[in-house]
Amino acid sequence: MIQLAPLSGGIFLGWSLGANNGANVFGTAVASRIVSFQRAALLCGAAIILGALLQGQAGIDTYSRLFPGDSMKLLLITSAVAAITMTGMTLLHLPVSTSQAIVGAICGIGLATESMQWHLLTRIVICWLVTPVGAIGIAWLIYVLLGAFFKHIPMSMLTRDKIIWSGLIIVGTYGAYALGANNVANATGIFSGRIAHLTDRHLTLVGGLAIALGVATFSKRIMHAVGSGIMPLDGFTSLVAVLAMSITVHIFAMIGVPVSSSQAIVGAIIGIGINKGIWAVKLKPLRNIAIGWLMTPIISLILAAAAYAVFV
Amino acid sequence: MFFISKQKQIELELSRYYEKVNACLTAFHDGIRQYCQKPDQDRLRENFQAVHKHESRADDLRREIEVIMYSKSVFPESRGDILSLLEAVDKVPNTTEWVMNMILTHNIIIPETLSSDILELVEVCYLCVRALLDSAEKLFTDFTNATVAIGRVDELETEADHLEFRLYEQIFKKEPSLDPMHKILLRELVRNIAAISDRAENAGDLIRIIVAKRKT
Numbered sequence: 001m002i003q004l005a006p007l008s009g010g011i012f013l014g015w016s017l018g019a020n021n022g023a024n025v026f027g028t029a030v031a032s033r034i035v036s037f038q039r040a041a042l043l044c045g046a047a048i049i050l051g052a053l054l055q056g057q058a059g060i061d062t063y064s065r066l067f068p069g070d071s072m073k074l075l076l077i078t079s080a081v082a083a084i085t086m087t088g089m090t091l092l093h094l095p096v097s098t099s100q101a102i103v104g105a106i107c108g109i110g111l112a113t114e115s116m117q118w119h120l121l122t123r124i125v126i127c128w129l130v131t132p133v134g135a136i137g138i139a140w141l142i143y144v145l146l147g148a149f150f151k152h153i154p155m156s157m158l159t160r161d162k163i164i165w166s167g168l169i170i171v172g173t174y175g176a177y178a179l180g181a182n183n184v185a186n187a188t189g190i191f192s193g194r195i196a197h198l199t200d201r202h203l204t205l206v207g208g209l210a211i212a213l214g215v216a217t218f219s220k221r222i223m224h225a226v227g228s229g230i231m232p233l234d235g236f237t238s239l240v241a242v243l244a245m246s247i248t249v250h251i252f253a254m255i256g257v258p259v260s261s262s263q264a265i266v267g268a269i270i271g272i273g274i275n276k277g278i279w280a281v282k283l284k285p286l287r288n289i290a291i292g293w294l295m296t297p298i299i300s301l302i303l304a305a306a307a308y309a310v311f312v
Numbered sequence: 313m314f315f316i317s318k319q320k321q322i323e324l325e326l327s328r329y330y331e332k333v334n335a336c337l338t339a340f341h342d343g344i345r346q347y348c349q350k351p352d353q354d355r356l357r358e359n360f361q362a363v364h365k366h367e368s369r370a371d372d373l374r375r376e377i378e379v380i381m382y383s384k385s386v387f388p389e390s391r392g393d394i395l396s397l398l399e400a401v402d403k404v405p406n407t408t409e410w411v412m413n414m415i416l417t418h419n420i421i422i423p424e425t426l427s428s429d430i431l432e433l434v435e436v437c438y439l440c441v442r443a444l445l446d447s448a449e450k451l452f453t454d455f456t457n458a459t460v461a462i463g464r465v466d467e468l469e470t471e472a473d474h475l476e477f478r479l480y481e482q483i484f485k486k487e488p489s490l491d492p493m494h495k496i497l498l499r500e501l502v503r504n505i506a507a508i509s510d511r512a513e514n515a516g517d518l519i520r521i522i523v524a525k526r527k528t
Contacts, residue, residue: 032388033388034387146528147528150456150528151456151528154454154457156323156451157451157455157458157523157526158319160455160526161389161390165387165389234525236528
């Protein structure tokens with residue numbers, strides 16, 4: 001039972017991830033009353049668990065290789081530091097990425113134990129940088145293609161609305177699948193091969209359930225608050241943003257590098273902004289996002305190294 | 313399949329509603345024309361009954377559409393837009409009925425010297441509402457081009473405004489023989505006829521917003 005204690009930090013991370021990121025995939029649909037929160041949470045939760053089980057293994061392998069050592073104490077420090085960073089940043093109202101919090105903590109331990117996997121870290125950081133840029137490009141392309149479809153094919157406004165709003169539910173479910181596949185490693189990746197009797201299949205299930213629980217229990221308020229972010233989104237732009245985010249996150253799930261769905265959706269919204277006129281993008285929230293992204297891994301790294309020095 | 317049939321049902325009901333508004337407007341147009349040519353109160357009453365019948369039927373259809381809209385078969389955004397548009401368009405038949413009623417109850421006689429200009433104003437308002445209805449129907453066949461006819465609505469509304477002011481001048485400056493009360497009644501009549509194009513323009517503005525909201 002004691003061996004399972006560090007897992008509680010991972011479960012908390014998964015729960016927090018679900019609570020914060022559920023709105024990225026179903027926020028507009030719920031806020032616009034296209035689908036009830038209960039139904040969205042059910043769809044989202046099922047898709048997250050499915051994504052985690054079917055395609056979460058690659059990310060788990062990456063974190064398993066990145067994490068130094070096998071000690072329960074190190075696992076506990078890493079997951080606790082990532083959880084504390086997440087909570088602190090959230091309390092400061094700064095956007096936070098679970099991937100960056102956990103990787104920052106792993107790096108803190110890696111530096112302290114002088115066992116950093118630099119090549120893996122480089123690969124992860126490159127993926128973090130490519131995430132928003134890729135999402136910008138994908139969103140730009142989807143916007144142009146879908147925009148041309150709606151512009152040049154004569155249809156009733158009701159048909160158009162039906163395509164967009166139904167599409168938002170389908171794309172939201174796909175986004176939840178991609179989120180589960182990509183982000184399950186953030187919750188339970190570091191425990192792979194380090195806890196007796198727990199296989200990777202168990203870890204993907206536990207991680208998926210934790211994320212789904214976060215969506216079900218704590219994402220309602222965030223979902224209803226959607227739309228006040230960096231650019232006001234209508235049905236069409238939400239569809240484009242969620243689809244671009246989902247494709248981006250899914251690609252990195254297949255590569256095996258957990259990335260931030262929030263970074264992907266921000267990139268997607270900028271891609272839409274380039275089409276609509278960049279003036280539509282608000283700069284102040286973007287600045288907060290940039291600060292959050294820079295600070296999260298640094299704080300997490302410092303805290304983990306400090307915790308190692310104190311407790312180990 | 314259930315969902316598709318619901319949408320078709322709404323589009324069909326809306327099409328029937330626009331037909332009724334058009335029928336109401338045609339009856340109004342014919343009624344005023346006949347009254348200007350021959351001020352026969354009995355004939356006008358018959359035409360008023362026709363306008364009233366079409367207006368009532370349009371109201372019934374509007375209520376039916378509202379009920380269908382709230383049966384959760386339409387997305388909230390579409391529902392809000394369509395109901396606002398219906399409310400705006402509905403002011404057109406209401407105004408035509410009010411004008412006919414006013415002539416009847418106030419026993420307004422249209423002087424021969426003014427009849428051609430009043431008829432011209434009615435004609436312009438009629439065309440203005442027809443352009444609005446074309447545009448409103450386009451929302452359900454080719455919504456991106458629905459605003460094409462709205463430009464025509466604006467033009468006709470401006471023309472109606474010019475005619476309205478010209479008629480005021482005629483009533484108060486060029487008709488010295490008219491009783492002051494008669495002049496005031498005629499001014500009210502002209503104002504209410506011109507209001508038809510104003511209502512059409514307001515509904516047209518809503519169509520513009522509905523399309524702009526969905527512009528990609």
